[in-house]
Amino acid sequence: MPSDPAKTPSTGQNFVSSRQGLAPSLTTVGFYEEIEHTADLALKCGGPDLDSFFRSAAMGMYHLIGIGKTRPDGTLTQTVALEAMDMESLLVDWLGELAYLAESQNLVIGTIQFQTLSDTRIEAVLTGSRVSRIEKVIKAVTYHNLTIQKTHEGYAATVVFDV
Amino acid sequence: MDLTKLEQISPFTYQIPASWRADMQVPARIVGDPAILEAASADRSLEQLVNTACLPGIVNYALAMPDVHQGYGFPIGGVAATAAPDGVISPGGVGYDINCGVRLLGTHLLREEILPHLDGLISALYAHCPSGVGKGGPIRLKAKELRQVLERGARWALQRGLASDSDLERTEGDGCLAGADAGCVSERALERGRDQIGTLGAGNHFIEVDVVAEVFDATAADRMGLAPDKVVVQIHCGSRGLGHQVCTDYVKRFQKAIHTYGLRLPDRELVCAPLNSPEGRDYLAAMTAAANYAFANRQVLTHAIRHSFEQTLAGKVARHQVFQIYDIAHNMARIETHPVGGRPRKLCVHRKGATRAFGPGSSELPPVYRDIGQPVLVPGSMGTCSWVLRGTQTAMEQTFGSSCHGAGRRLSRRQARKQFKGVTLRRELEHAGIHVMAGSMSGLAEEAPGAYKDVNRVVDVVHGAGIALKVARLVPLAVIKG
Numbered sequence: 001m002p003s004d005p006a007k008t009p010s011t012g013q014n015f016v017s018s019r020q021g022l023a024p025s026l027t028t029v030g031f032y033e034e035i036e037h038t039a040d041l042a043l044k045c046g047g048p049d050l051d052s053f054f055r056s057a058a059m060g061m062y063h064l065i066g067i068g069k070t071r072p073d074g075t076l077t078q079t080v081a082l083e084a085m086d087m088e089s090l091l092v093d094w095l096g097e098l099a100y101l102a103e104s105q106n107l108v109i110g111t112i113q114f115q116t117l118s119d120t121r122i123e124a125v126l127t128g129s130r131v132s133r134i135e136k137v138i139k140a141v142t143y144h145n146l147t148i149q150k151t152h153e154g155y156a157a158t159v160v161f162d163v
Numbered sequence: 164m165d166l167t168k169l170e171q172i173s174p175f176t177y178q179i180p181a182s183w184r185a186d187m188q189v190p191a192r193i194v195g196d197p198a199i200l201e202a203a204s205a206d207r208s209l210e211q212l213v214n215t216a217c218l219p220g221i222v223n224y225a226l227a228m229p230d231v232h233q234g235y236g237f238p239i240g241g242v243a244a245t246a247a248p249d250g251v252i253s254p255g256g257v258g259y260d261i262n263c264g265v266r267l268l269g270t271h272l273l274r275e276e277i278l279p280h281l282d283g284l285i286s287a288l289y290a291h292c293p294s295g296v297g298k299g300g301p302i303r304l305k306a307k308e309l310r311q312v313l314e315r316g317a318r319w320a321l322q323r324g325l326a327s328d329s330d331l332e333r334t335e336g337d338g339c340l341a342g343a344d345a346g347c348v349s350e351r352a353l354e355r356g357r358d359q360i361g362t363l364g365a366g367n368h369f370i371e372v373d374v375v376a377e378v379f380d381a382t383a384a385d386r387m388g389l390a391p392d393k394v395v396v397q398i399h400c401g402s403r404g405l406g407h408q409v410c411t412d413y414v415k416r417f418q419k420a421i422h423t424y425g426l427r428l429p430d431r432e433l434v435c436a437p438l439n440s441p442e443g444r445d446y447l448a449a450m451t452a453a454a455n456y457a458f459a460n461r462q463v464l465t466h467a468i469r470h471s472f473e474q475t476l477a478g479k480v481a482r483h484q485v486f487q488i489y490d491i492a493h494n495m496a497r498i499e500t501h502p503v504g505g506r507p508r509k510l511c512v513h514r515k516g517a518t519r520a521f522g523p524g525s526s527e528l529p530p531v532y533r534d535i536g537q538p539v540l541v542p543g544s545m546g547t548c549s550w551v552l553r554g555t556q557t558a559m560e561q562t563f564g565s566s567c568h569g570a571g572r573r574l575s576r577r578q579a580r581k582q583f584k585g586v587t588l589r590r591e592l593e594h595a596g597i598h599v600m601a602g603s604m605s606g607l608a609e610e611a612p613g614a615y616k617d618v619n620r621v622v623d624v625v626h627g628a629g630i631a632l633k634v635a636r637l638v639p640l641a642v643i644k645g
Contacts, residue, residue: 038208038574066603102297134297139259139407140407141411142235142236142255142432144234145432163576
């Protein structure tokens, strides 16, 4: 297991950069995969550390709503501060925040700079840009059967989205 | 799940005994037939139904309607009643799209009268009924007026000149549920609701122009204004971002409440709180506010549909007015009285992907339908057919006055995208005489008729079980998808 990410705020260089934007090919340390769900959408995601795990989750969700290949130019900046009772809740809140920005403002995030990242807290600076339209709506990120597995390989979870 | 261990307790009802799993509080029942059971066992529907049977304070049994399919927390097509006021209320048992529902509008027009004008009508509907992700509408509500929407529902639209008395009378709960409190709705939810009134949204929401293909119950059909070849319109949508945010806020708040009240649950999406707790009362008031928003939303869309008919048909076709047949919710929790142990008891009935199907005589029905039972609206998939049914006394006795809400999905969205292409599908539907306007081709593919179960089979089961009886079958002429 890597060192406590809460003590080592990430600059996100392994995953995205403001120059390259949020593109699936840049998933160097995390993973995500759409999995079958009859009525809604489900995503399996993971990474060797908290930083890559939360980034992979974000990118996987973007993939599900059809903006995974968007290259935001980073003209807009948004700060996010989230605090939750446990890591599962933090993941729900994190993805919920990005889904809200996408639905309400058509805002797609290209870079994520975590200032604080722990099991229960995120403070981050997000940069991205607005897109003309988003094809699919995420109504909500659910807690359904949500358990974050922590293994010697890192973190992994399956998230179900109401669409 | 080993289906051979299910008990068949009537020709169309199967039971999973409470002994199936140690944490079940009551048995679980499925209204279905062998094919529906087989389909339900292919995903996690039945496991989710068993989880629902673990809700604290649940009475009689957890129920799945024949359109059951995998959801989150509850299965879609799930019904659970908890004792009021001592039992619990679960936001996940209502779902994020609070008061997602269906409205059916009637017309005096026949198919051949509308066909020459269909292209123009669809264009007008598409222009006047905003659809798509996060799409706002022409009305931007100030804080005070939004509060009125939340507390008065469709009655707000009546005061604004966007509804008639008859519209409200023919809406579940008169389109205005008591007990709503805008003060229990978060600022973010309010912000999301400010400009989305009168919008369709995306996903599986739609406006569909149909024609009555077949009438099964002439008396009930006549009462509803349905006759062979008559044109009708369906609206399927809900409370938009405001409702999604209300549910999100309370699912989060209830994560703590279950510890406060010492509740143990098999799935965190089932989080709940006692109805008489501060959390439970606040959620019920906020959910009711979101439900009223949804009634107002469908009412404003109704006004836009009337305007579209007027714009397209005035001076060309006589009697082009649009009247309301009924409006029902299929994601809701309502306080109702039903028999438990042979005695009437006040309950909190959660319906997630299930509708009311109140039988004749219910005081909650408008006078026009009181002797025939409540209209039950069952939209199918675009390209197949939809149904109008009527509620029964059997439903009141066996299913907490509930029935199915649609066809139910067969394929996952991912599988649907693999099997169908939006552009091809649209061409095929056009070839079959069904006009389609859609904001997203991949979204259209996910909603392909082939992704859904056979709605006729679902309706045959509820009809056979006696919980809702066939009145009329509708076939689509045109579909607008978000």
